[in-house]
Each structure stands twice: as C-alpha cells, then as structure tokens.
Amino acid sequence: MIWLIVAAHVFVVVGFTTRILLRDDLSPPARLAWFVVLNLLPYLGSAVYFLFGEIDIGHRADKRHKAVFDGLKARAQGFMGTPxxxxxLIGEVYRPAFHYAASINGFHPxxxxxxxxxxxxxETTARLVEDIDAATERVSVLYYIWLTDATGTAIADALIRAAERGVVCRAMADGLGSRGxxxxxxxxxxxxxxxxxxVALPLKNPVRTVLTSRLDLRNHRKITVIDGTITYCGSQNAADPEFRIKAKYAPWVDVMLRLKGPVVAQNEILFLSDWLQATGEQFETLPLRAESVAGGFPAQVMGDGPTERRGATPQLFSGLFASAQEELILSTPYFVPDATVLEALCAAAYRGVAVSLIFPKRNDSWVVAAASRSYYRKLLSSGCRIHEFRDGLLHAKTLTIDGQVSVVGSSNLDQRSFDLNYENNMLLQDAAITCDLRARQQSYIARSDPVRHAEVLTWPRHERIWHNVIATIGPVL
Structure with missing residues (x-):
C-alpha cells in the first residue's frame, strides 16, 4: 500500500510537472509559479492545475469561434478599415500601436x-434607455454583469418596449456574471x-465545462449598439453604482463613451461574433452601416479573448505606453501586470514621461490588492506616480496619452483580462475627447490619496512578504 501511495504521488507530481515543462505558451514566471504550487501542495496544486491551469475553451468551441469570426470579417471587409x-489617419508616433491593435482581430482605424x-x-443609463426607446430597427446589448436592480431592470424594460413595437432586440449576458x-x-x-x-458561455453542464474547458473563461464585454448608428463603450455593466452584490465597496465608479460613426459597425461586428457563436443564427445579409460624422476622429475596435493569440492585450498596452512622449495616465481597478506591461510603464517613466496610475484604495479582490501593491516600490522608484481612489471602487478602465490618444473599454491590466476573458476596447485619436477623458482622470486623482515612495519603504516586513507571496503565485490565480 505504501508503494502504491508513493507511486501515485510520483505519477501525479511528475505528470503535471512534465505537462508544465512541455507547454511553450507559459512564461517563465507562470511556469515557476506552478512549480511552487505543485511542490508546496502537490495534490491540491494538481487539482487546481487540472481545473484552471490551461487556457482552453474547448476544441469545438475554439474552432467554431474562429469560423464565425473569419466568416464575419470576410463578409464585412468594407467596415473593417484598410491596412x-x-x-x-494616426499621428506618426502612435501608428505602431494602432497597427498592432489591428493585427489582433483585423479592425483598422x-x-x-x-x-x-x-x-x-x-446619465449613461438614462441616455441608453432613451436611445433604445428611439430605436426603429435593431438593438444589440451584451453585458458581463446584468443585475435585476433598478439599472438592469430599466434596460430590460426598454428592450421589452422596443421588441413590442417591432424592433429586433438581441440581449446577451455572461453565464456566470449574470447567472441571477x-x-x-x-x-x-x-x-x-x-x-x-x-447566454454567453453558459453553465448548463458545469462538469462537462470542467472536463473540456474552464469555468472561469468568461465574456467580460460591455457592448451596446442601436440601429447601427450609436454604440456605447466603457466599463459600466447593467447594474446600479451601489452594486448590491458587493455593496460594501460601493459606489462602483465607471466611465462610458457614446459614439457615432463607422466605428459603430466594428463594435456591432464584435457583438455579432459572440451572438452567432452562442446561437448559431445566420444572416443572409449583415445588418451593418457606416454613417460618417463630418470632421470626426479616427477610431478602431479591439477585441481580445482566449480564442485570440496569447499576450495580445499586454503587448498592445506596452506598445501604447512606448508611444507616449510627455504624459500617460491610466486608471484600472485590477492591476496585476505581466513583465511586459510592468517594464513598459517603468521605461516610460525613466525616459521622462509623466506616468500617473490610479487604482482603488479598497479593492473587492484581496488577492489583486495584495499583488498590486507588490509592484508599488518598483513603479515609484522609476518615477511613476500612484494614486489610490478613496470614494468607492474605481472601476473605470481608461488610458490617455499626450492629450491625443485614448483607450476605454472593458480590459483591466491583470491576468484575467490578458488571458481568460473576452474583452472589448476602443482606441481613438482626438484631442477634444482625450481632453474630456483626461479631465475625468484628474477628478479621480483629486479624490485619491497619493502613495509616496518613502511611505512604501516603511511598510511592515510581514505586509511586504505577503504582497510578494501573492504576486509570485499571481500567474496561477
């Protein structure tokens, strides 16, 4: 019996260790993190690796997603932009980042x-309901979290009214985030x-999902398209700011853009890629249009997810950071960067760019909070400025560069957004809207506490050890 136990132990540990060594897609820090977990907790670690270790949505789902999206792009070339x-359209120093964004899934400026x-x-909810009530053809909405609170019900009721007067309404919600x-x-x-x-990524058969994929591969997108002429993009879910499922961290503070122009069609294509995969619905002709706004700015959509190439989002943000000449302001609720993003931020600060980072002071994820603070010393040493927002949970994901380029959307700077979630973002170049977003970021900073380098150096050793331990195993969380 003892020999059987020893043999089983060796089989489990060696088997999973070999699998980790055979994977070319793992970064050295992620591989090391898994080694640490497997050695400290071999059986629990092996079970966790089996459940969450590999980013695989399932062969059939992956194949279907690629077929759907490739088919959409082939039929919608006129709306994708040109290489x-x-x-x-884009200023010379920012072109590489926009070109890189286009390489992810084919959307050009x-x-x-x-x-x-x-x-x-x-105001976002009021305007969105107003636009749905004015719709005459179609409305498409997708949310990661859609609650049955006042905001969620108001949006649902507007869709019901639209459907009853003959508008084609498509509503999609993530199977986990909107399970209620x-x-x-x-x-x-x-x-x-x-x-x-x-339902995006439904949980009808959790056992099958565990055996063939992962429960935590989610659709984190927030997309609204109305009559093909209006789209909303940003961080707000269909939920009240009081966010009753995590009320002690409220209010949730979000940012949203209401856009018109040809970029609306790109956002609708991204929505349709999810819709067609989930429903199998077919279109004889795509319901797309591109109505230009005279004197408007260039923009493009970027969608990422577990069926796109690995590392696309951190590489995009790193390229954007590298393009900054004078100023870079970033807000995100969840900051657990990989080495690519971390070094790009530090490099920008070292070469004289004014880098300001805005994070929540109280985070709804203690893991993220601990991991984030493990990077403070390095960031502050390089010259980055860190601000912790104290008036609720700052959920806005914003980036402004040099008062010219902006990014808003659903992506956080953490491993979930990098590898596990389907995300949508909008890249644009325009001084006016970037000025507005920068002013919003400055309002966040005014409601934040600055984190000083000297203060971080005085943190107790046990806190620093805890932060670094969590950061070490961050790639497996």
Missing amino acids: DAADT VSDNCAELLADEA LVRSELWQRMEEAGVRCA
Whole structure:
C-alpha cells in the first residue's frame, strides 16, 4: 500500500510537472509559479492545475469561434478599415500601436467618428434607455454583469418596449456574471416580449465545462449598439453604482463613451461574433452601416479573448505606453501586470514621461490588492506616480496619452483580462475627447490619496512578504 501511495504521488507530481515543462505558451514566471504550487501542495496544486491551469475553451468551441469570426470579417471587409489607414489617419508616433491593435482581430482605424463622454452612471443609463426607446430597427446589448436592480431592470424594460413595437432586440449576458438574471422572471419577461436572448458561455453542464474547458473563461464585454448608428463603450455593466452584490465597496465608479460613426459597425461586428457563436443564427445579409460624422476622429475596435493569440492585450498596452512622449495616465481597478506591461510603464517613466496610475484604495479582490501593491516600490522608484481612489471602487478602465490618444473599454491590466476573458476596447485619436477623458482622470486623482515612495519603504516586513507571496503565485490565480 505504501508503494502504491508513493507511486501515485510520483505519477501525479511528475505528470503535471512534465505537462508544465512541455507547454511553450507559459512564461517563465507562470511556469515557476506552478512549480511552487505543485511542490508546496502537490495534490491540491494538481487539482487546481487540472481545473484552471490551461487556457482552453474547448476544441469545438475554439474552432467554431474562429469560423464565425473569419466568416464575419470576410463578409464585412468594407467596415473593417484598410491596412494602410493608420498611416494616414494616426499621428506618426502612435501608428505602431494602432497597427498592432489591428493585427489582433483585423479592425483598422476608420475616420469620421464622434464621441460624448457621459457624466456618470445615472446619465449613461438614462441616455441608453432613451436611445433604445428611439430605436426603429435593431438593438444589440451584451453585458458581463446584468443585475435585476433598478439599472438592469430599466434596460430590460426598454428592450421589452422596443421588441413590442417591432424592433429586433438581441440581449446577451455572461453565464456566470449574470447567472441571477438568466434564471430570473425578468429574463423570462424579455423572452416572452420577443427579445431574442442568449447566454454567453453558459453553465448548463458545469462538469462537462470542467472536463473540456474552464469555468472561469468568461465574456467580460460591455457592448451596446442601436440601429447601427450609436454604440456605447466603457466599463459600466447593467447594474446600479451601489452594486448590491458587493455593496460594501460601493459606489462602483465607471466611465462610458457614446459614439457615432463607422466605428459603430466594428463594435456591432464584435457583438455579432459572440451572438452567432452562442446561437448559431445566420444572416443572409449583415445588418451593418457606416454613417460618417463630418470632421470626426479616427477610431478602431479591439477585441481580445482566449480564442485570440496569447499576450495580445499586454503587448498592445506596452506598445501604447512606448508611444507616449510627455504624459500617460491610466486608471484600472485590477492591476496585476505581466513583465511586459510592468517594464513598459517603468521605461516610460525613466525616459521622462509623466506616468500617473490610479487604482482603488479598497479593492473587492484581496488577492489583486495584495499583488498590486507588490509592484508599488518598483513603479515609484522609476518615477511613476500612484494614486489610490478613496470614494468607492474605481472601476473605470481608461488610458490617455499626450492629450491625443485614448483607450476605454472593458480590459483591466491583470491576468484575467490578458488571458481568460473576452474583452472589448476602443482606441481613438482626438484631442477634444482625450481632453474630456483626461479631465475625468484628474477628478479621480483629486479624490485619491497619493502613495509616496518613502511611505512604501516603511511598510511592515510581514505586509511586504505577503504582497510578494501573492504576486509570485499571481500567474496561477
């Protein structure tokens, strides 16, 4: 019996260790993190690796996603932009980043767009409901978190009204983040009213999902498209700022853009890629249009996820950081960067760029909070400025560069957004909207506490050890 136990132990540890060594897609820090876990907790570590160790949505799902998206792109070439667009539309120093974004899933910059930065969560909901109520053809919405609170119900009721007057309404919610909604009476009312409802990455058979994929591969996107002429992009889910499922961290502070122009079609293509994969619906002709706004700015969509190439998001952000000449301001609620992103931020600060980073003071994830603070000393030593937002959970994901280039969307700077989640972002070059976003970022900074280098050096040793331990195993979390 003892020999059987020893043999089983060796088989488990050696087997999973060999698998880790055979994987070319793992970074050295991630591989080392798994070695640490497997050696300290061999059986638990092996179970965790089996459940969460590999980023695989499943062969059939991966193949279906690629077929759907490739088919969409082939039929929508006129809306994807052209490969040389960045060379004429984007400033020279920022072109490499826009070219890189285009390489991820084929969306190139398109000109003649306009955007409006919405004041707050209440205005976003009011304007969104107003636009749905004015829709005459179609409405498409996708949320990671859709609650049955006042905001979630207001959006659902607007869709119901639109469907009842003949508007084609498509509503999609993530199977985990919106699990309460898809089992609710509100979801049923939407379906009964004629709203076409779908669940992204459903959890109908969790055991099968565990055996063939991962439970934590999620659709984290927030997309709204109305009549093919208006789109919303940013960090806000269909939920109240009070966010009752995690009320002690409230309010959630988000940022949203309302956009018009040809970039709307790109966001709709991204939505349709998820919709077609989930439903199998087919279109004889794609319901797309590209209405230009005279004198508008260039913009492009970037979508990432576990079916795209690994490392795309951190490489994109690193390219954007490298393009900064004078100033870089970033806000994100979840900051667990890989080496690519961390070094790019430090390099920007070392070469004289004014780098400002805004994080929540109280994070709803203690793991992320600890891992984030493990990087403070290095960032502050390089000259980055860190601000911790104290008035709720700053959920806004924003980047402004030199008062010219902006990025808003759903991506955080953590391993989940880098590897596990389907995300959507908007890249644009425009001084006016970037000025508005920068002013919003400055309002966040005004409501934040600065973190000083001298203060970090005085943190107790046990805190520093804890932060570094969590950061060490960060790639497996």
